[in-house]
Amino acid sequence: MGDLRVAAYEAGGFLNPRYAPELRALGTQGDGTVLVAIEADDPPASAAADGSGGDGKIAGTIMLVTWPRAGELVGGPDEAEIRALAVAPGVQQGGVGTGLLLTALNWAELAGARRVVLSTLPAMRAAHRLYERNGFRRLPDRDWSPAPGVQLLAYALELGRAAE
Numbered sequence: 001m002g003d004l005r006v007a008a009y010e011a012g013g014f015l016n017p018r019y020a021p022e023l024r025a026l027g028t029q030g031d032g033t034v035l036v037a038i039e040a041d042d043p044p045a046s047a048a049a050d051g052s053g054g055d056g057k058i059a060g061t062i063m064l065v066t067w068p069r070a071g072e073l074v075g076g077p078d079e080a081e082i083r084a085l086a087v088a089p090g091v092q093q094g095g096v097g098t099g100l101l102l103t104a105l106n107w108a109e110l111a112g113a114r115r116v117v118l119s120t121l122p123a124m125r126a127a128h129r130l131y132e133r134n135g136f137r138r139l140p141d142r143d144w145s146p147a148p149g150v151q152l153l154a155y156a157l158e159l160g161r162a163a164e
Contacts, residue, residue, distance in 0.1 A: 001027070001034060001036065001058060001061045002023065002024030002025060002026070002028075003024065004058050004060070004086055004088055005023045005024065005026070005061065005084050005086040006020050006023055006024055007088070007089060008060075008086035008087055008088060008089060008092075009023060009086065011089040012124070012126075013123070014087055014121055014123060014124060015050075016150065018147070023084060023142055025127045026063050026083060026084050027063050031065065031067075032064055032065035032066075032083065033063065033064045034061060034062075034063050034105060034125040035061065035062050035063070035064065035100055035103055035104055035107070036058055036060070036061050037058070037059040037060040037061070037087075037096045037100050038057070038058060038059060039056050039057045039058070039059035039088070039091055039096075039098060046115055047083075051086065057088070057092045058088065059087065059088050059096045060086060060087035060088060060096040060097060060100050061084070061085075061100070062082060062083075062084065062085045062086075062100040062103075062104045063082070063083040063084050064080055064081070064082060064083075064102065064107050064108055064111075064159040065081045065082075065083060066080045066081075066103075066108070066111050066112075067079065067080070068115065070159035071083075071087070072144060072146075072153060073102060073117050073118070073119050073142060073144065074117060075117075075142075077112075078112070078113060078114040078115060079113055079114070079115045079116070079117055079118065080111060080113035080115075080116050080117075081116070081117050081118060082101070082104050082108075082116055082117075082118040083118070085097060085100060085101065085118075085127065087100075097127075097130055098130065098133075098134070098145065101130065101131075101134055102134070104116075105134075105157065105159065108159065109159045109160075113159060114158065114159055114160075115156055115158055115159065116136075116156065116157045116158075116159060117139070117142070117154060117155065117156045117157075118131070118136070118154070118155050119142075119143075119144065119152035119153060119154050119155070120152065120153050120155065121150075121151075121152065121153070122151060122153055128153075128155075130157050131157075134157070135157050135158075136155040136156060136157045137155065137156060137157070138153065138154070139154040139155060139156050140153075141154075142153070142154035
């Protein structure tokens, strides 16, 4: 999954090489719940039986982080954070990102979150449109900089108001 994230960010022109190791490692240390979309023309019978997805390739991934493991953007126990939404370059624009986002929102609500927050690079305009179509609103007062020269935009969604 880490390689898919790096490939997706690189294909979009958004990969800072200093961030690649962290992007690869997200979710490997129990620091969040990683959700995965599997690409398959005809899902194998084993996919339904054991949830493994059979021989399908990973089409995308997203990570959900809840309090208190979430990062600087999260303001308290009623918030969850979405990180590293990435869709394989060959399947972008096919609804995988929307499906992953909506699934993460459902998991956040089940975990007790009332708000989901995320941060994104200013140049990630397609991601901004995806988030806004699904009810996220900009939170300029929570924009932040994880490293010198890197500015991240903050978005939030009040759960229960997500796009249907």
